[in-house]
Amino acid sequence: MADLIFYIFAAFTAGSALAVVLTKNTVAAALALLLCLVGVAGIFVLLDAFLLAALMVFVYAGAVVALFLFIVMLLDVQGGVRKPFKKATIVSSVFAFILLLLGLASFAHKGVQTTGDLGAAAPVGATLKSYGEQLFTTYLLPVQIVGFLLLIAMLGVIVLSKKFEGLEDIK
Amino acid sequence: MTVGLNEYLYLSAVLFAIGFFGVLLRKNTLVIYMCLELMLVASTVALVAFSRFNGTMDGNVFVFFILTVAAAEVAVGLAIIVALFRRRQTIQVEELNALKN
Numbered sequence: 001m002a003d004l005i006f007y008i009f010a011a012f013t014a015g016s017a018l019a020v021v022l023t024k025n026t027v028a029a030a031l032a033l034l035l036c037l038v039g040v041a042g043i044f045v046l047l048d049a050f051l052l053a054a055l056m057v058f059v060y061a062g063a064v065v066a067l068f069l070f071i072v073m074l075l076d077v078q079g080g081v082r083k084p085f086k087k088a089t090i091v092s093s094v095f096a097f098i099l100l101l102l103g104l105a106s107f108a109h110k111g112v113q114t115t116g117d118l119g120a121a122a123p124v125g126a127t128l129k130s131y132g133e134q135l136f137t138t139y140l141l142p143v144q145i146v147g148f149l150l151l152i153a154m155l156g157v158i159v160l161s162k163k164f165e166g167l168e169d170i171k
Numbered sequence: 172m173t174v175g176l177n178e179y180l181y182l183s184a185v186l187f188a189i190g191f192f193g194v195l196l197r198k199n200t201l202v203i204y205m206c207l208e209l210m211l212v213a214s215t216v217a218l219v220a221f222s223r224f225n226g227t228m229d230g231n232v233f234v235f236f237i238l239t240v241a242a243a244e245v246a247v248g249l250a251i252i253v254a255l256f257r258r259r260q261t262i263q264v265e266e267l268n269a270l271k272n
Binding site for chain 1: 188192199209227232
C-alpha cells in the first residue's frame with residue numbers, strides 16, 4: 001500500500017515539475033510549482049518527516065509561491081511578442097537533461113549498497129523533540145548564522161527595492 | 172518489491188534533472204528561478220531519504236537550513252528581478268545581454 005502511494009506521489013511530483021518547465025503561462029508555472037511542492041511534502045510524510053512536510057507546505061507553498069505570483073502580477077510580463085525556442089536550444093537542453101539524469105541515476109544505482117528497508121532504522125525524524133535537541137545543541141551556531149543571514153537578506157531586499165532618487169551617484 | 176532508498180534517490184535525480192532542464196530551456200527569468208527552487212527541493216528529498224534510511228537526524232536538520240536559505244534567496248532574487256525590470260523593462264534573458272562581447 002505504501003509503495004503504491006509512493007509511486008502515485010512520485011509521478012504526481014515529477015509530472016507537475018515537468019509542467020513547471022513546459023507550460024507557457026508564468027502563472028500556470030507557479031501553480032504547477034505549488035502542486036510539485038505539495039507532492040514533495042507527501043513524499044516527506046512517507047519518509048516520516050512530518051514537521052518538514054508541514055514546513056514545506058507553509059514556507060514553500062505558502063510564502064515562496066505566493067511571492068512568485070505577486071511578482072508576476074507586479075511585472076505584467078505577458079505582453080509583447082515572444083520568439084519561440086531555437087531548435088539548437090531545445091536539442092542541447094534535452095541532451096543535457098538526459099546526460100544529467102543518467103549520471104545521477106547511475107550514481108544512485110551504483111552507490112547504494114544497503115538493501116534499504118524502511119523498517120530497518122527507527123524513524124528518528126518523526127518527533128519534534130529530536131529536532132529541538134539537534135537545533136539547540138549540535139547545530140546552535142548554524143542556527144544563529146542562519147538567523148543573521150535572514151536579517152541580511154531582509155536588509156538587502158529593502159535596499160534593492162528602494163528608489164534612490166536623491167542620490168545621483170547610485171546610478 | 173518494496174520501496175527503498177534507491178527509489179527516493181531516483182525521484183530526487185529526476186526532479187533535479189527536470190529543474191536543470193528548465194534552467195537551460197526557458198528564457199523567462201521568473202521561470203528559471205522556479206526551476207532553481209525545484210533543484211533545491213530535489214536535493215532536500217535526497218537528504219530526507221538518506222536521513223530516514225540511516226536513522227540519523229543530520230539530514231533532516233540540514234533540510235531546515237536549506238529551507239531558510241531558500242526563502243532568503245527567493246526574497247533577494249525576486250527583488251533583483253524587480254529592480255532589473257525597472258531599469259530594462261524586460262525579464263527575458265536573451266534581451267539582458269549588457270555583458271555580452
